[in-house]
Amino acid sequence: MNIMDDLSYLRKETLVRKMREIHTDIIVETVRDMCISANLNLALDMEQAIRRAAETEDGKLGKQILGQLIENMDIAKEDGIPICQDTGMAVFFVNVGQDLHITGMSLTDAINEGVRRGYTEGYLRKSVVADPLIRENTKDNTPAIIHYDIVPGDKLTITIAPKGFGSENMSRVFMLKPSDGEEGVKAAVLQAVKDAGPNACPPMVVGVGLGGDFELAAKLAKKALTRATDSHSDKEHIARIERELLEMVNSTGIGPGGLGGRTTALAVNIETYATHIAGMPLAVNMCCHVNRHVTREI
Amino acid sequence: MDSKTVINVPFERAQVEKLKSGDYVYLTGTLYSARDAAHKRLYDSIVNAESGMTMGGEAGNKTTFSGKELYEEGILPLDITDNIFYYLGPTPAKEGQVIGSAGPTTSSRMDKYTPLLLSKGLVGMIGKGKRSQAVIDAIVEHKAVYFAAVGGAGALLSKCIKKSEVIAYDDLGTEAIRKMEVEDFPVIVVIDSEGNNLYETAVEDYNSSK
Numbered sequence: 001m002n003i004m005d006d007l008s009y010l011r012k013e014t015l016v017r018k019m020r021e022i023h024t025d026i027i028v029e030t031v032r033d034m035c036i037s038a039n040l041n042l043a044l045d046m047e048q049a050i051r052r053a054a055e056t057e058d059g060k061l062g063k064q065i066l067g068q069l070i071e072n073m074d075i076a077k078e079d080g081i082p083i084c085q086d087t088g089m090a091v092f093f094v095n096v097g098q099d100l101h102i103t104g105m106s107l108t109d110a111i112n113e114g115v116r117r118g119y120t121e122g123y124l125r126k127s128v129v130a131d132p133l134i135r136e137n138t139k140d141n142t143p144a145i146i147h148y149d150i151v152p153g154d155k156l157t158i159t160i161a162p163k164g165f166g167s168e169n170m171s172r173v174f175m176l177k178p179s180d181g182e183e184g185v186k187a188a189v190l191q192a193v194k195d196a197g198p199n200a201c202p203p204m205v206v207g208v209g210l211g212g213d214f215e216l217a218a219k220l221a222k223k224a225l226t227r228a229t230d231s232h233s234d235k236e237h238i239a240r241i242e243r244e245l246l247e248m249v250n251s252t253g254i255g256p257g258g259l260g261g262r263t264t265a266l267a268v269n270i271e272t273y274a275t276h277i278a279g280m281p282l283a284v285n286m287c288c289h290v291n292r293h294v295t296r297e298i
Numbered sequence: 299m300d301s302k303t304v305i306n307v308p309f310e311r312a313q314v315e316k317l318k319s320g321d322y323v324y325l326t327g328t329l330y331s332a333r334d335a336a337h338k339r340l341y342d343s344i345v346n347a348e349s350g351m352t353m354g355g356e357a358g359n360k361t362t363f364s365g366k367e368l369y370e371e372g373i374l375p376l377d378i379t380d381n382i383f384y385y386l387g388p389t390p391a392k393e394g395q396v397i398g399s400a401g402p403t404t405s406s407r408m409d410k411y412t413p414l415l416l417s418k419g420l421v422g423m424i425g426k427g428k429r430s431q432a433v434i435d436a437i438v439e440h441k442a443v444y445f446a447a448v449g450g451a452g453a454l455l456s457k458c459i460k461k462s463e464v465i466a467y468d469d470l471g472t473e474a475i476r477k478m479e480v481e482d483f484p485v486i487v488v489i490d491s492e493g494n495n496l497y498e499t500a501v502e503d504y505n506s507s508k
């Protein structure tokens with residue numbers, strides 16, 4: 001061995017030693033727990049939004065339905081029964097710190113193993129078929145849908161958003177033209193809400209992705225659903241459109257269960273991205289009142 | 299409605315006409331769970347049998363069967379006559395539970411299969427969401443009823459299910475057909491036997507009251 005080889009070996013060593021390490025066993029455990037807790041307890045902001053809505057709702061059936069939803073949340077929590085029987089397809093947003101070293105199996109395998117354990121040990125419904133046409137159930141709710149982002153730092157941040165398909169099926173992508181402007185955006189979102197009506201189990205949460213390209217708009221719309229219902233875009237003009245759209249959606253009269261009332265949506269959340277001079281992609285991802293999302297940092 | 303109206307199920311056909319769009323009622327008795335995959339199997343079984351296809355796949359004589367005959371001939375695993383389907387795929391039951399979370403799924407996915415099932419005697423459906431015009435027409439023609447249960451209230455609704463047993467298509471897992479005994483199961487009449495549709499009228503009524 002000559003002296004040069006020896007030095008490069010040492011340099012590598014110090015580099016490796018600086019990196020934080022996480023073993024995938026911890027990731028599997030964490031994901032397992034997140035699957036179960038997301039399906040049993042609504043995020044506090046969702047729960048509070050539903051309770052507040054029950055007080056202000058003036059539709060007769062609408063009010064009755066909100067009352068049932070509150071009772072339902074309480075039973076789910078007390079008896080450990082999933083809030084809704086559609087415990088969803090497991091969708092993840094994962095931020096991987098670029099200074100983090102993951103040991104064990106692959107990160108994707110670890111997340112899927114966590115889903116497998118969570119959905120099996122947590123008595124959650126297995127709602128995934130392996131092939132869209134052959135439609136054979138995979139029996140453990142895998143594979144998950146995982147969106148990765150590489151971020152600065154050495155942390156791993158995992159968000160799970162189990163997604164029910166009653167509302168997912170009512171989602172839309174519109175390739176709007178720049179000339180459609182703000183009015184075009186509002187009209188499209190409103191149309192999607194009206195088309196969804198009772199199918200999306202209102203009160204809904206409306207996730208909107210605006211900009212980017214065809215697929216990024218859809219991903220942003222899903223990501224918007226993981227924001228708290230009482231949060232606002234940090235862009236002033238977008239926050240205004242969120243407010244105005246919520247008002248418009250709640251003037252449709254669709255109401256809880258689609259049976260008349262003012263509480264058609266609990267929130268309209270919009271995420272944006274830069275886009276092309278020729279386009280204005282818009283995606284509307286519908287979610288029901290069982291808008292589940294849990295985030296953990298490891 | 300002020301007092302609680304409890305209806306025993308399955309009910310006589312004559313009872314159907316008393317149910318009006320907008321009625322909030324509680325069902326007690328027997329319901330059967332069936333959703334996408336079970337509907338497809340029931341539908342395909344009927345279509346194959348009636349097209350006269352033999353087991354070997356050869357064309358035979360075309361026949362039509364009633365719901366009762368379909369059951370007696372072993373074509374369907376249950377007699378759907380006068381029965382009610384609940385569009386449901388529950389979560390698994392834990393030790394000591396009758397059933398897991400058990401709320402309704404979106405009905406429109408069953409629209410393709412529903413007119414045929416109604417023509418064979420199915421009298422009621424429980425789900426959530428809109429139905430196609432073809433289904434509404436079949437509901438009127440066969441004097442049937444479409445109820446909605448509250449979507450996303452699976453934990454609450456599971457409490458009204460007192461017994462549950464898979465009676466067919468076990469291999470479909472959550473999509474198997476279950477025979478269920480329910481007590482005070484809360485539903486709203488959405489489409490009645492005259493074709494009145496609460497999803498349209500309720501929103502109109504609410505808006506015109508503003």
Ligand code: SF4
Pocket residue numbers: 084085086087163164165166167168199200201288289290401402403449450451
């Ligand atoms: S849309 Fe949501 S609340 Fe309705 S059944 Fe699906 S997951 Fe449950």
